[in-house]
Amino acid sequence: MEKILVLDFGGQYNQLIARRVRECSVYSEVLSYKTDMEKIKQGGYSGIILTGGPASVFDEDAPRYGRELFESGIPVLGICYGAHLMAYMLGGTVSKATIGEYGNVQLSIDDTDSRLYSDIPSSTSCWMSHANSITELPAGFKATAHTPDCKIASMENAEARLYAVQYHPEVMHTPKGTEILRNFIYNVCGCSGDWVISSFVEEKVEELRQKCAGKKVLCALSGGVDSSVAALLMHRAAGDNLTCIFVDHGLLRKNEAKEVKSAFAGKFGINLIAVDASERFFDKLAGVSDPERKRKIIGEEFIRVFEEEAKKLGTVDFLVQGTIYPDVIESGLGDAALIKSHHNVGGLPDHVDFKEIIEPLRDLFKDEVRKAGIELGLPHSLVARQPFPGPGLGVRIIGDVTPEKAAILQDADAIFREELAKTGEDSKLSQYFAVLTNMRSVGVMGDERTYDYTVALRAVTTSDFMTADFGRIPYSVLEVVSSRIVNEVKSVNRVVYDITTKPPATIEWE
Ligand code: XMP
Numbered sequence: 235m236e237k238i239l240v241l242d243f244g245g246q247y248n249q250l251i252a253r254r255v256r257e258c259s260v261y262s263e264v265l266s267y268k269t270d271m272e273k274i275k276q277g278g279y280s281g282i283i284l285t286g287g288p289a290s291v292f293d294e295d296a297p298r299y300g301r302e303l304f305e306s307g308i309p310v311l312g313i314c315y316g317a318h319l320m321a322y323m324l325g326g327t328v329s330k331a332t333i334g335e336y337g338n339v340q341l342s343i344d345d346t347d348s349r350l351y352s353d354i355p356s357s358t359s360c361w362m363s364h365a366n367s368i369t370e371l372p373a374g375f376k377a378t379a380h381t382p383d384c385k386i387a388s389m390e391n392a393e394a395r396l397y398a399v400q401y402h403p404e405v406m407h408t409p410k411g412t413e414i415l416r417n418f419i420y421n422v423c424g425c426s427g428d429w430v431i432s433s434f435v436e437e438k439v440e441e442l443r444q445k446c447a448g449k450k451v452l453c454a455l456s457g458g459v460d461s462s463v464a465a466l467l468m469h470r471a472a473g474d475n476l477t478c479i480f481v482d483h484g485l486l487r488k489n490e491a492k493e494v495k496s497a498f499a500g501k502f503g504i505n506l507i508a509v510d511a512s513e514r515f516f517d518k519l520a521g522v523s524d525p526e527r528k529r530k531i532i533g534e535e536f537i538r539v540f541e542e543e544a545k546k547l548g549t550v551d552f553l554v555q556g557t558i559y560p561d562v563i564e565s566g567l568g569d570a571a572l573i574k575s576h577h578n579v580g581g582l583p584d585h586v587d588f589k590e591i592i593e594p595l596r597d598l599f600k601d602e603v604r605k606a607g608i609e610l611g612l613p614h615s616l617v618a619r620q621p622f623p624g625p626g627l628g629v630r631i632i633g634d635v636t637p638e639k640a641a642i643l644q645d646a647d648a649i650f651r652e653e654l655a656k657t658g659e660d661s662k663l664s665q666y667f668a669v670l671t672n673m674r675s676v677g678v679m680g681d682e683r684t685y686d687y688t689v690a691l692r693a694v695t696t697s698d699f700m701t702a703d704f705g706r707i708p709y710s711v712l713e714v715v716s717s718r719i720v721n722e723v724k725s726v727n728r729v730v731y732d733i734t735t736k737p738p739a740t741i742e743w744e
Contacts, residue, residue: 245286281423284316442471460556484512485626633672677727
């Protein structure tokens with residue numbers, strides 16, 4: 235299998251580079267710049283990409299790699315800091331630029347015959363973020379592109395197969411960036427593109443099989459995409475040595491617990507311990523209105539139930555977690571990634587005996603995890619599952635939580651989801667759900683005066699969930715949803731649609 239190594243010098247976009255390479259159908263993995271040359275040689279890489287990073291290459295303690303990297307015969311592409319490193323180590327000069335460049339700038343390609351620039355227009359734009367620049371080329375190199383403020387926006391020694399770019403080809407704001415990376419991978423490294431998500435699945439399963447042969451493995455399954463895919467991968471590798479624990483806290487969406495059970499225990503034949511702990515959760519939550527307190531109670535109780543079940547299994551060798559790359563970044567890059575309980579509400583159980591955590595998805599982005607899920611046969615309803623907070627409907631019931639309120643919300647939410655699916659509106663939205671406001675007001679049904687709850691509908695479009703716009707659902711669809719909810723769900727006499735963006739509102743109501 236062809237592989238490209240991304241050598242990490244601490245930049246923000248390192249996994250993004252690996253992902254772009256994978257989008258070009260070539261497998262890619264990220265290793266620290268501390269990896270020694272022997273290991274890199276043994277890795278059988280077709281090419282190496284050096285990432286950006288916050289350091290200045292001429293600083294004494296800057297992360298560096300010796301000349302042997304550039305003399306190994308493996309093609310190298312340096313990006314930003316990686317470009318500086320290449321120039322510096324090979325005898326060029328890197329200086330603090332008089333004018334730094336940040337943001338989108340015009341890139342003029344001077345050598346359109348360069349393998350890096352085949353089929354790239356001679357004038358395009360690129361994303362820059364640097365204070366230092368290469369000011370003198372190392373021997374054997376020529377400059378191949380410039381920007382208004384950067385004389386050497388890229389350079390190469392084609393014979394030695396060494397390339398460097400000052401800009402960031404991996405980010406969206408460099409519109410031809412993926413093509414430039416593709417040119418490096420195909421035209422310079424000679425890759426042909428043999429990687430698809432099925433290869434990832436196959437290789438991961440094989441790797442896990444070797445690691446876990448004959449060992450006991452435990453997985454906390456939430457029914458979310460990440461933990462589901464992690465569990466399925468592990469199941470392929472460990473079979474009956476894997477046990478999954480699924481805790482139903484009573485605050486899942488309508489029919490969700492059933493779906494998870496029928497998929498995992500039924501379709502896949504996984505050893506599944508499904509615990510209906512809803513009563514315990516409702517007892518603990520009785521009378522509690524403060525959202526943070528509710529989250530904490532649910533998180534703690536979850537861990538307690540999980541521990542109790544896990545204890546019955548005795549010592550396990552491995553605990554599988556569905557951590558994915560964005561979780562790794564959020565918790566502070568690199569090795570020290572915080573452990574995310576599958577509910578990301580409160581960390582790991584303290585009292586479960588296991589030797590090691592395995593995170594088979596930690597290099598993947600969400601859409602790659604979804605593709606792996608499809609490859610593994612995960613049902614569409616679980617693959618396409620929207621984000622769902624660990625504390626579940628507990629955060630969407632404003633005020634105190636009772637089983638009755640949970641049932642009202644489940645029913646209203648199910649109607650909303652059903653109508654959006656029926657009309658195809660769901661595919662235009664990133665997340666949508668119902669909220670049970672704690673507000674009751676007067677209404678009239680038949681000849682009766684009512685005093686019932688208001689349900690709020692929330693639907694958003696977003697690419698990163700950090701900002702969001704409210705979904706423009708047609709009135710005709712909202713009309714049907716509203717009328718069905720007030721008619722079919724008891725104790726609700728009013729439905730409102732939330733038309734606030736994030737910020738200033740959040741996506742969830744709490
Ligand atoms: P907010 O409400 O902060 O939510 O705009 C942003 C996204 O995060 C989801 N969310 C959670 N996801 N555990 C999760 O896994 C949680 O505790 C949690 N709380 C909010 C929310 O649904 C939205 O997609």
